[in-house]
Each structure stands twice: as C-alpha cells, then as structure tokens.
Amino acid sequence: MQFGIFNVFQLVGALGLFIYGMKVMSEGLQKLGGGQMRYILSAMTKNRFLGVISGFFITAILQSSSATTVMTVSFVNAGLMSLVESAGVMMGANIGTTVTAWIVSQLGFKLNLSAWALPIIAIGMPLLFVKKGRWRFWGQALVGFALLFMGLEALKNAIPDVSSENPVMLFLAQYSELGFLSSVGFVLLGALVTVIVQSSSAAMTLTQTLAISGLIPFPVACAMVLGENIGTTITAELASLVGNVHAKRSARIHSLFNLIGVFWMILALPVFLQGVNWLVEAWYGASPYQDAAQIPTAIAAFHTAFNLCNVLLLIAFVPFLVEMAKRSVKAKDGEDEEFRLQYITSMNVAAPEIGVANAKQEVREFGSLLEKMDHNLNALLFENPKDRSRLLEKIHLREDMTDRMEVEIADFLAKLSEAELSSAGTTRVRSLLSIINDMERIADIIYELSLTNEKIMERKIQTPSSLRKGLTEMYRLISQQIKQMNENLNKRFQDVDIQAALNVEAQINAMRTKLHQDVFKYIESGDLSAQESIYYMNVINSGERIGDHLININEGIIGEK
Numbered sequence: 001m002q003f004g005i006f007n008v009f010q011l012v013g014a015l016g017l018f019i020y021g022m023k024v025m026s027e028g029l030q031k032l033g034g035g036q037m038r039y040i041l042s043a044m045t046k047n048r049f050l051g052v053i054s055g056f057f058i059t060a061i062l063q064s065s066s067a068t069t070v071m072t073v074s075f076v077n078a079g080l081m082s083l084v085e086s087a088g089v090m091m092g093a094n095i096g097t098t099v100t101a102w103i104v105s106q107l108g109f110k111l112n113l114s115a116w117a118l119p120i121i122a123i124g125m126p127l128l129f130v131k132k133g134r135w136r137f138w139g140q141a142l143v144g145f146a147l148l149f150m151g152l153e154a155l156k157n158a159i160p161d162v163s164s165e166n167p168v169m170l171f172l173a174q175y176s177e178l179g180f181l182s183s184v185g186f187v188l189l190g191a192l193v194t195v196i197v198q199s200s201s202a203a204m205t206l207t208q209t210l211a212i213s214g215l216i217p218f219p220v221a222c223a224m225v226l227g228e229n230i231g232t233t234i235t236a237e238l239a240s241l242v243g244n245v246h247a248k249r250s251a252r253i254h255s256l257f258n259l260i261g262v263f264w265m266i267l268a269l270p271v272f273l274q275g276v277n278w279l280v281e282a283w284y285g286a287s288p289y290q291d292a293a294q295i296p297t298a299i300a301a302f303h304t305a306f307n308l309c310n311v312l313l314l315i316a317f318v319p320f321l322v323e324m325a326k327r328s329v330k331a332k333d334g335e336d337e338e339f340r341l342q343y344i345t346s347m348n349v350a351a352p353e354i355g356v357a358n359a360k361q362e363v364r365e366f367g368s369l370l371e372k373m374d375h376n377l378n379a380l381l382f383e384n385p386k387d388r389s390r391l392l393e394k395i396h397l398r399e400d401m402t403d404r405m406e407v408e409i410a411d412f413l414a415k416l417s418e419a420e421l422s423s424a425g426t427t428r429v430r431s432l433l434s435i436i437n438d439m440e441r442i443a444d445i446i447y448e449l450s451l452t453n454e455k456i457m458e459r460k461i462q463t464p465s466s467l468r469k470g471l472t473e474m475y476r477l478i479s480q481q482i483k484q485m486n487e488n489l490n491k492r493f494q495d496v497d498i499q500a501a502l503n504v505e506a507q508i509n510a511m512r513t514k515l516h517q518d519v520f521k522y523i524e525s526g527d528l529s530a531q532e533s534i535y536y537m538n539v540i541n542s543g544e545r546i547g548d549h550l551i552n553i554n555e556g557i558i559g560e561k
C-alpha cells in the first residue's frame with residue numbers, strides 16, 4: 001500500500017480529532033467536578049501517601065494529569081500545600097493518567113464504540129444548549145467522549161497495512177536489536193512524539209494503534225511509552241517558564257521523578273517485559289508477542305506497572321527530590337525585586353475555578369503591599385526619620401507596583417470571566433475586581449499623602465501637639481483597619497465578619513469630625529494659617545477616604561459589593 005502525503009494528512013487529522021475529543025471531554029469533566037476535586041485535593045494531602053491516592057483518583061476522574069498538576073501548583077503557590085505533599089500528588093497523577101490507556105485498550109480496540117458515537121452526540125448535543133444547571137457540562141463530556149472514539153477509529157483506519165518487507169519494518173528491525181542503545185533511541189522518539197502532539201494520552205494511543213497495526217513491535221512500543229513519560233514533563237517545564245518559582249519547582253520534581261524512573265526501567269526493561277507478558281498471558285490466555293490483539297492491553301499494563309513501581313521505589317526519596325528541585329530552581333532574593341505576579345499565569349486560565357483561587361492569593365499579596373506602604377507613610381508622618389528620601393522612593397516604587405498589579409490582575413480576571421465559571425466563581429471574580437480597584441485607590445492616596453507631608457516639611461510648619469496626637473490616633477486606626485482587611489483576605493469568605501472593621505471605621509469618622517474642629521480652632525487662635533490648614537485638612541480627609549475604601553474592600557470580601 002502506498003503511503004503518500006494525503007495519507008499523512010489523514011493520519012494527522014485523525015490524531016487531531018482524538019486530541020480534540022479528549023480535550024472537550026476533559027474540560028467537561030473538570031467543570032462537573034473540578035470544584036469538588038479541588039477540595040478533595042486540599043483535604044487529602046496531609047502526607048505524601050495520601051497525596052498519591054488523591055492524585056490518582058482525581059486524574060482518573062478528570063482524565064487530565066495537566067488539570068491535577070495545575071491544581072497542585074496552585075495549592076503550593078497559595079501556601080496550602082508543601083512541595084513534599086505536592087510531589088505525592090504528582091506521583092499519583094502519573095498512575096492516574098494510565099487509566100486512559102486502559103479505557104482505549106479495553107473499549108476502543110475491543111468494542112466498536114465508534115458505531116455508538118453519533119447516537120452519543122445526539123444525546124449530548126442538546127444538553128450543550130441548556131443554560132441552567134450542570135447539564136451542559138454533561139453534554140460537553142458526552143460529545144467529547146464520542147469524538148475521542150471517532151478519532152480513534154479514524155486513527156486505526158489511517159494506519160497503512162504493513163508487511164515484513166515494508167521499509168519502516170525493515171528499519172525498526174535493524175535498530176531494535178541494539179539492546180540498551182535501541183531502548184534509549186526509542187525512548188527519545190516517544191518523548192519527541194509527545195512534545196509534538198502536546199498530549200501524553202494522545203501519544204500513548206498513537207503508540208497502541210501503531211503496535212496493534214504491526215507497524216512497531218511490542219518492546220519498541222514500551223520503550224516509546226517510557227519516552228512519553230519524559231515528553232509530558234518537557235511540556236510542563238515549558239509551561240512553567242512563564243510561572244513563578246513554585247511552578248518551576250513543581251515541574252522540576254515531576255521531571256526528576258520521571259527521568260529517574262525511565263533510567264532504571266531502561267536497565268530493567270527486558271526482565272520487566274517478561275513479567276508483563278506473563279501477566280497478560282495469565283489474564284487473557286495469549287501473549288502480546290504472538291497475538292497482536294493483546295498488544296494495547298499489554299502496553300496499558302506496562303504503563304501502569306512502570307508508574308506504580310516507580311512510585312513505590314521513589315516515594316521514600318521525596319524529600320531528596322524536593323531538595324534537588326530547590327537547588328536547581330533558585331528563588332530571587334530581595335524584598336522589592338522587580339515586580340512580577342507570583343500566583344497567576346497563563347496556565348491558570350485553562351482551569352478557571354483554580355484561577356479564581358490563585359487570583360485571590362494575588363489580591364492577598366496586594367493587601368500585604370498596602371500594609372508596607374502604610375508602615376512607610378506612618379514613619380514619614382509621625383517619626384521624622386532621617387532617611388526620608390528612601391521612604392519616599394519606597395512609597396513611589398510600591399505605588400507603581402500597585403498600578404501594574406491592578407492592571408494585570410484585572411486582565412486575568414477578565415479572561416476568567418469569559419470562561420465557564422460556576423455562579424460562586426462569577427461572584428468571586430466580580431468581588432475581586434471591586435477589591436483591587438479600591439486597593440489601587442488606597443495606594444494612590446498614600447502616595448499623595450507622602451507628597452503632602454513633604455510640603456509640610458519643606459515649609460517647616462510646626463504641627464500643634466494636640467493635632468499631632470489626634471492625627472497619630474487616626475492613622476493608628478487606619479493601620480488597624482488595614483491589618484483587619486488582610487486578616488479577612490486570608491479567611492474563607494463565608495467565615496469573615498466585618499463588624500470589627502465597621503467599628504473601627506466609625507471611630508475614624510468620629511476622629512475626622514473632631515480633627516476638623518481642632519483645625520478650625522487653631523486657625524481662630526492663629527496657631528495655623530489658612531494655607532497651612534489646607535495641608536492638614538488634606539491629611540485628615542485622605543485618612544477618612546482610606547477608611548471608606550477599606551470598608552468597600554471588606555464588603556467585597558463577603559460578596560456584598
């Protein structure tokens with residue numbers, strides 16, 4: 001059979017249909033269970049062993065190791081999970097992703113599911129147009145499932161008939177007898193295929209299809225499977241390049257785990273293949289070396305056995321893997337290093353519910369930055385420090401950071417709002433947008449106050465002692481309110497009680513009224529000129545405006561704004 005350029009396009013198109021079907025199905029499953037899976041993941045990672053179990057089940061249910069990895073990195077970023085715990089989850093995800101190979105081998109190759117694909121689409125398609133409830137997500141999962149098996153059927157039909165005289169067969173026969181070097185070569189080939197198709201599950205299915213068609217022998221297919229385990233880590237490493245140090249370290253742990261596993265498996269491959277052959281013969285009564293129909297099952301068994309053995313072998317060495325990841329990915333030093341968002345990246349948009357959680361963590365960092373600016377402002381206003389110019393520069397740099405934080409977080413939240421979010425997720429996005437707007441206004445006010453204070457200092461205006469005492473008290477209350485805001489941002493929104501913030505706000509308003517009266521008295525007594533009083537009125541009114549914005553933020557945290 002001639003295999004021309006048209007056949008190549010058929011093969012690529014079939015693979016594309018399979019990948020698209022898997023993507024649609026996985027996204028539907030994530031929308032159905034992503035939120036619950038996130039809570040399960042946070043609850044079942046108290047140690048690395050529970051992490052393995054949760055990583056396996058979540059990946060098996062969501063049919064996406066990438067989704068599990070994104071959730072894991074998100075929790076590490078948010079400080080809810082240590083790197084040691086995340087390593088266990090990713091080990092479990094490696095086992096969970098082998099479920100796809102079993103589904104394809106048992107259903108795709110042994111049952112004619114493609115005949116049921118159109119009826120399944122007929123059921124799923126109307127559900128896509130249901131606006132209320134979760135039915136449209138079920139529809140998406142069903143349509144994706146059908147497309148996946150239509151792609152698999154097309155893939156099987158696109159593979160050419162082969163014979164022992166086929167050039168490809170002759171090439172493989174020539175290079176498959178080189179022992180260790182042969183295994184290394186086909187491992188690299190499997191890694192390359194995975195990087196090209198950007199899906200380890202798709203690469204695995206392609207390998208199974210090529211093997212059952214007789215285009216590659218069973219040992220070569222298993223060596224390629226090992227390469228696919230490396231290829232999927234390369235994809236994660238590339239994705240983490242735009243992430244923070246936590247994302248890079250998580251990806252590095254995954255890479256080290258798989259690379260070490262592939263290395264020892266290459267050495268043990270001949271013995272391991274005999275063990276898989278024995279298992280398949282015992283289960284199905286036929287050897288994959290003799291019966292091509294058993295090859296997909298044998299590949300799935302090899303994939304699962306390898307990842308299971310690798311977890312059992314390396315789980316005791318997780319602290320070592322974590323330490324290696326930390327040494328290979330160094331954190332930048334310096335409190336005020338060049339601005340960069342820490343917790344949200346382009347990866348998070350693929351999992352919008354996770355993205356909302358990460359955006360909230362970024363808003364917490366925004367709040368911490370405001371607290372630092374408030375500390376700098378109080379030093380300028382009331383401590384008369386010698387390093388005034390350095391404090392002014394810090395406030396200016398941090399105000400510039402808040403401007404960029406607001407823009408980048410708002411852009412990210414806008415992208416999330418375009419994705420399929422739950423009603424709770426949509427509410428949180430709106431609240432976070434409101435919160436960052438108020439935070440940026442507070443930063444602006446602090447910066448303006450620092451400039452006002454400089455004018456007071458340049459003109460050598462002497463602040464009356466009682467006025468100074470009142471302003472000190474007012475800004476102490478503002479600092480207290482900022483601290484309360486940050487405490488509330490670190491709580492679950494349903495656990496937040498803003499009554500304490502409201503009480504402080506009432507005290508700030510009372511102080512504003514009293515300070516206004518004091519300023520008028522000082523003007524009447526001649527202790528302050530009308531021009532000088534303008535500066536102090538600005539300081540008083542600006543403090544009250546900060547308090548108003550802080551109340552808006554607290555209301556946003558509980559979803560009232």
